[in-house]
Amino acid sequence: MFDRPSDPDAYVTLMASLPDSERLFVAKRPPLSRLRLDRRLKALAPEDAETLRLMEEALALRHYRLDTEDAEVTRRARRAMDHVTQPALRAILRDRMEIRTVIAALRRRRAGEAPPPPGWGHGRFSRRIIAHWAEPTFGLDPVFPWLREAHGLLEQDDALGFERLVLTVTERLMRRHGAGHDFDIEAVVIYVLTWNIYDRWARTNAEAASRRFNALAEAALAGHDAQLAKS
Amino acid sequence: MNELVLTLGWLGIYAPVALGAAASAIGCSIAGQASIGAMLETEGGYGRFVGISALPSTMVIYGIVIMFTLNREVTPANAGGLFGVGFMSAISLYYTGLWQGRACASAINAAKEKPEIFGLSLAPAAIIEGFAVFAFVFALVISAGIPS
Numbered sequence: 495m496f497d498r499p500s501d502p503d504a505y506v507t508l509m510a511s512l513p514d515s516e517r518l519f520v521a522k523r524p525p526l527s528r529l530r531l532d533r534r535l536k537a538l539a540p541e542d543a544e545t546l547r548l549m550e551e552a553l554a555l556r557h558y559r560l561d562t563e564d565a566e567v568t569r570r571a572r573r574a575m576d577h578v579t580q581p582a583l584r585a586i587l588r589d590r591m592e593i594r595t596v597i598a599a600l601r602r603r604r605a606g607e608a609p610p611p612p613g614w615g616h617g618r619f620s621r622r623i624i625a626h627w628a629e630p631t632f633g634l635d636p637v638f639p640w641l642r643e644a645h646g647l648l649e650q651d652d653a654l655g656f657e658r659l660v661l662t663v664t665e666r667l668m669r670r671h672g673a674g675h676d677f678d679i680e681a682v683v684i685y686v687l688t689w690n691i692y693d694r695w696a697r698t699n700a701e702a703a704s705r706r707f708n709a710l711a712e713a714a715l716a717g718h719d720a721q722l723a724k725s
Numbered sequence: 726m727n728e729l730v731l732t733l734g735w736l737g738i739y740a741p742v743a744l745g746a747a748a749s750a751i752g753c754s755i756a757g758q759a760s761i762g763a764m765l766e767t768e769g770g771y772g773r774f775v776g777i778s779a780l781p782s783t784m785v786i787y788g789i790v791i792m793f794t795l796n797r798e799v800t801p802a803n804a805g806g807l808f809g810v811g812f813m814s815a816i817s818l819y820y821t822g823l824w825q826g827r828a829c830a831s832a833i834n835a836a837k838e839k840p841e842i843f844g845l846s847l848a849p850a851a852i853i854e855g856f857a858v859f860a861f862v863f864a865l866v867i868s869a870g871i872p873s
Contacts, residue, residue, distance in 0.1 A: 503755050506830050510762025514838045676831055677759075 745788020748822020752781025
């Protein structure tokens, strides 16, 4: 069942009809809406559409609510891992879940929580994280060189910077796994997952802009109120 | 035994056309699909995309020329030579056509984003064409040594 090679030319038309994923991050306006992307994705074979659905369900943050429990995350990851046969996609699933685990650990520790119980988290580093709970990077510097910066941003309460760092790291990971996949199902899934990162990136920027606007408006109104009070 | 040897001889004569045609069909199909996709995303330059899609069609032409060069009365003395030259050149044309199609598809995919790299993006496809020309030319040269 596993390690089934995929057809390298299965989705030539589909991939050629999508804007380059790097353009997603530099464009001022979104070059591709979700509606248009979904319309193009109708070209997927049913089996591949299911693969994409399960991968997105496990990895795309827009499919999670804030109160989604760890057990549900684990269930979705396992379901995707059971279904997906392409080695590159399985590696993406594993790596993304490991990144998510280490980020969750950073957040838990920042919130002052105790080390999680054994069996918590995904992938190869869960036990190491629990064993090195007190260390800033859980002793995982060689594996995740960005972890020290992430720890620093969390310590400074720079939520936006932290979010951007995580998105950048994830996007880099997707680009690395995408090498050698141009027109196959792996390329399609990687593109859609990258689109999700872009979507999250755009939302983060919009939220930051909104917060900045509100702060400026409040500052301006405060000055105005002070002048009114004087007069 | 002789019948088998003669059959292999005929296989060698026709293989370059058969596999050359298959290579051109597959290569043009892959590159053609990319050009159709690129047309959905771009506002112009469609002719260029279609032009690139036709590049792998040269494989069948090489195959036809090799077939005419090899075409002669097949005897037990020359069947082995005809099979070796014809079949191996056919395999070479098949793979160069297939991969040239993929290279063209990548060129189209890249050129739709950056029209300024259109010429440069064709370099891999042109290099692959060069390898097909090697197989073609040396098939003609070596076939001169096969007895009639």
